[in-house]
Structures are given as structure tokens and as C-alpha cells.
Amino acid sequence: MAARIDGKAISQAIRDEVAQEVARMKSALGKVPGLAVILVGSRKDSLLYVTSKEKACEQAGIRSYSVNLPDTATEAEILEHVHKFNRDPDVHGILVQLPLPKHVREQEILGAVSMDKDVDGFHPTNIGRLAMQGRQPLFIPCTPRGCIELLLRTGVQISGKHAVVIGRSNIVGTPAAMLLQRHNATVTVVHSYTPDPAAVTRTADIVIAAAGVAHLVRKDWLKPGAVVIDVGINPIEDPSAKKGHRTVGDVHFKEACSVASAITPVPGGVGPMTIAMLLQNTVESAKRAYEFNGT
Numbered sequence: 001m002a003a004r005i006d007g008k009a010i011s012q013a014i015r016d017e018v019a020q021e022v023a024r025m026k027s028a029l030g031k032v033p034g035l036a037v038i039l040v041g042s043r044k045d046s047l048l049y050v051t052s053k054e055k056a057c058e059q060a061g062i063r064s065y066s067v068n069l070p071d072t073a074t075e076a077e078i079l080e081h082v083h084k085f086n087r088d089p090d091v092h093g094i095l096v097q098l099p100l101p102k103h104v105r106e107q108e109i110l111g112a113v114s115m116d117k118d119v120d121g122f123h124p125t126n127i128g129r130l131a132m133q134g135r136q137p138l139f140i141p142c143t144p145r146g147c148i149e150l151l152l153r154t155g156v157q158i159s160g161k162h163a164v165v166i167g168r169s170n171i172v173g174t175p176a177a178m179l180l181q182r183h184n185a186t187v188t189v190v191h192s193y194t195p196d197p198a199a200v201t202r203t204a205d206i207v208i209a210a211a212g213v214a215h216l217v218r219k220d221w222l223k224p225g226a227v228v229i230d231v232g233i234n235p236i237e238d239p240s241a242k243k244g245h246r247t248v249g250d251v252h253f254k255e256a257c258s259v260a261s262a263i264t265p266v267p268g269g270v271g272p273m274t275i276a277m278l279l280q281n282t283v284e285s286a287k288r289a290y291e292f293n294g295t
């Protein structure tokens, strides 16, 4: 039976560490880190994410600045806010909640965020540095960083292992693969054009599943003893659930438990880590800006 990797407990430990760092900074400098969040439109899920990020900031002592723009906001209007936060010395992280409305070019907006405040780690230069041996990105994208942190904090050896990443998106799969490589894993990426992703995944010591397909990874996709990190967040219908639906991962949890050595649940695995990593990126940014070494 696989051990359960408790993302809730691990993320709480990180949030406590962040809060301590913030308190140290406040007492030494009289300053706290600041995170600006730009939300465009009225998507319910985005609103929910933004609210939980603001709440997490407040709990950690980080000041949050938020801007809510209507669906109709132009690129120029959004850029105006990005530039304003780029100039503001009290803001150390800028987060543009994705997705943006269809008429807005996402890359234009993300590329305008100052490299020094790119706490999401999506700036092309940060991604480029992540890909290069011997270069350090200023920020590592939050969800992939959360996946690696779960492995490290549960004592999973990454170096020398074969890791398979399912999915190659800019925000999860690709940076997760680059990060695993930086930790000296041998990495294979499978995606929707891979003829037999199960056959490849079956050879993995570590699996990071980020396809966005409910229950894609079954028992026969896994090598006995594999460690499984499930990034997927997929709503499925469930008449027995309160709201008629529930959230499942990309991995069939019950089946995987009988084969894997360790696995993250959904919910309660990778999800809470993303916010914890955002807070950590913001504090690290503020420490760099103030040249403060609190530990």
C-alpha cells in the first residue's frame, strides 16, 4: 500500500517558514514583502484562486495589492497596471491570473512583468535560465516547484532515477521536466502525440502526471514501487457528492495505491503546494530587493 504524500501538511510547514521569514524581515527592516495580483474578467474559478492567494498572503504577513479589471479591458490597460507595479518598490511579486480573455495576448502581458518580480516564473528569460545548465532562474514556476518540493521533503531520491512527466504545457509539464533534470534525474516527457504513454510511464521510478485527464493513469501504467505526483485537477460527475460532482486527479488513486510506493492525493497533494511556493517566491524576491538575509 502506497504511502500518502501529505501536501496539506507539507505546504503548511512551508507557509509557517514563510511567515517566520516575513516576521524577521519586519522586525529588522520595518518592511514586509508585497504581492500584486491582476485579475481580468469575472471567471468564478479565477476569482476563487485570487481570493485564496490574498488570504494566504495575509496569513503570512505579506501585503497584497489587487486590481480587478473587466472582461473588456484592453492590453494597454492591463499593461498600464503591470508597469505601475513594476515601478512600485513595495511590490516584490506580480501575478497575472491566467487565463486572460481571448482578445488579450498572454505572452505580451507576461513578458512585460519585470524579471525581478516574476513570482510565477513564466517570464521567457526565467524559463530560459531554468533550461540552461549553470544558470539560475530568479523564480521557478510555482506548481512544478511544489512537485519537486514534495519529493525532496518526503526524502525521495531524484538523482539518477528515471522520471516520466505526462504533459508538456508551459506552466507545468515542461518546467517540471527541466527541474527534474536539474536534480539529475533522467527525464522522459510523454504527451498527447506519444503513441503508447502507458508503456513509457511503466518504466518510471518517479511519475509527474499533468495531462488534465481524469483517471488517465491506471494500475498498469505504473512500475511497482514508483513514486507518483498527481498534478491533475479534474471535475467529474458524482451523483453521491454534495454538489453532484467532485475533483479527481490524472491518476486513478485507488488502483495506483496498490502498486506505487508513495502518491499524492487529489485534493490535498500538489494543489496546496502551489500557493505555498508563490508565497516563498515572493519572500525570496523581497529578500533580494532589500538585500536581507534573514536566516
Ligand code: NAD
Pocket (backbone or CB within 6 Å): 143, 166, 167, 168, 169, 170, 171, 172, 173, 190, 191, 192, 193, 194, 197, 210, 211, 212, 213, 216, 231, 232, 233, 234, 270, 271, 272, 274
Ligand atoms: P494543458 O492542457 O495545458 O496541458 C496538458 C498536457 O497533457 C499537454 O501537453 C498534452 O499533450 C498532455 N496530454 C493530454 N492528454 C494526454 C494523454 N491522454 N496522454 C498523454 N499526454 C496527454 O494542462 P496544464 O495547464 O498543464 O494542466 C494539467 C493539469 O494540471 C490540469 O488538470 C490542471 O487543472 C492541473 N493543474 C493543477 C495545478 C495545481 O496547482 N495543482 C496547477 C496547474 C494545473
